[in-house]
Amino acid sequence: MRICRFNKDRLGVVDGGSVFDVTAALDVLPSSRYPLPSFDPFIANLGQVRQCIDELLPSAARLALEDVQLLSPIANPGKLVAAPVNYTKHLEEARADAGVHHNGKIEEIQRIGLFLKANSSMAGPSEGVAIRHPERRNDHEIELAVVIGKPGVGISRADAWSYIAGYCIGLDMTVRGPEERSLRKSVDSYSVLGPWFVTADELPDPTSLDFQLTVNGEVRQSANTRDLLMDIPALIEFASSFYTLHPGDVIFTGTPEGVGPVHAGDLIVAEFDQIGRMEVAVRAA
Structure with missing residues (x-):
């Protein structure tokens, strides 16, 4: 459904x-x-x-x-959990591009772990993205968003699938700079979820989904979820080893290579096989 x-x-x-x-x-x-x-x-x-x-x-x-x-199909998530550099080619581009790393050391996800985004950053497709710091680089990052369906802590990899309620497309927008990820990625409207919530029974195998993102018709990101470094069960196991996951918590699973800047007036189109397509307008805050 x-x-x-x-x-x-x-x-x-x-x-x-x-x-x-x-x-x-x-x-x-x-x-x-x-x-x-x-x-x-x-x-x-x-x-x-x-x-x-x-x-x-x-x-x-x-x-x-x-x-x-x-609007965002999930209205009241307790936590927005996000996975940094979870595709090999994005890890490589982050290390190579000073506009992304800002002289900071880019470590593997297994070393630096996950991070949290503020719930107040959540928005739906029709609300769009409002650029807060136009003097800095503001990047798009398309991701598969996993919605947790029941409470759990210390969840094993083998049991992880049973804790998933469904899936959305996620945009983990970010302001580039030297500050911590959670600050730069928690700007109002910088966590877009949509276009709707696809229940887990409707999408029984999310491990090989093609997806892409375009800006003004130009393809920027194109990948498949099979290339995740830390896959969905591993992310749930990792996250739940630190804190209890609750119904409605959302895990942003990571973005592939091709991240790039957007500006007020741009149109982002994010598409995921078996989920759908969403248009997200970019505007000034």
């Missing part, structure tokens, strides 16, 4: 060029009071929501996909 969040927090199911409004399915979510949960209630209750969606679909209002504004 392909599930989107659109317009003013409506819930939809995407089928071809149509969106079916199933917002009423959110009524099955438990009510919350302060303090609010530190996980995403939609993902935590995905099974019940999907049962309700199945009941609503036959009579759901149908809208044209091109007429809706797509």
Whole structure:
């Protein structure tokens, strides 16, 4: 199932060029009071929501996909976990390009580990990317985003797949510079998720997905998830050895070679086999 969040927090199911409004399915979510949960209630209750969606679909209002504004399909992730330099050729280009490394030492992912991006940096495709420091280089990074479906800590590689709720396309935007990654990658709108959430049963094998990113029609990045240095189960095992993963947590799995700058007025198009395509406009903050 392909599930989107659109317009003013409506819930939809995407089928071809149509969106079916199933917002009423959110009524099955438990009510919350302060303090609010530190996980995403939609993902935590995905099974019940999907049962309700199945009941609503036959009579759901149908809208044209091109007429809706797509928000981040995951509204309340507890954590945005990201994997740096997780493709060999990106590691090589980062080491070779002073505009990327800024005289810092670029280490292998197994040595430097993962990092966190602020939840406040999350945006949907229709919200676009707002360039905060135009005097500096601001780069695009397309990634497979993995959404965690249930709580777990110390998850083994063998069990990792059972903890995945589904997948999105992720844009891990970054301001280049000497500061720590988490600071430069946590700018508002610099974690784009979309165009929708594809449930794990819809995409049973994400280990060999072609994907590409274009800027104004020019292909910048083109790769396949088979080339990940640390694959999806390894990332889940690694992350959960340091902290508990919760429903709705998102793991950005890393970007391939071809990262490059964007500017206000550019149009990024990110595409993933078996997930979809999203257009993300770049503007000034």
